[in-house]
Amino acid sequence: MGKYLVSPIIKTQDDGSFAAAVSIRSGIGQASHDRVMRFTRRFPTQRAALRYATDQGLAWINALH
Template sequence: MSLQSLSVGRFLLSTVTRRTDCGQFAASLSIRSGSGTGTHDRVFRFIPLFPSRRAAQRYALAQGREYLALPALPA
């Protein structure tokens, strides 16, 4: 597994990638906000598989940025 993080405003985007049995890479994304007991963490798993770990990370971060750009974040 590999982890990459990026701060975007008050949010921390963290990607997690793993190699699948078929040799491709799966991506997940954590979007964290707040601190201490007020921390909120939302985790997304993505369906597409990728030929490289870097491609999986780029996809997850791009999806996170698009999600944060929504006018009103879904609950």
């Protein structure tokens, strides 16, 4: 999305479900900023968690503009 880098983060839970988070980075060098959002919802597949995290990151960026 131009000046933003959206990086989904997926972690396998003890029960086999997947947790999702997303990192949204903007700026360059010392002026960079990294926002991380962690979600409480659990997902049955890694793909579902990845999609959710990516969608949430993009929605956050779109809400700014």
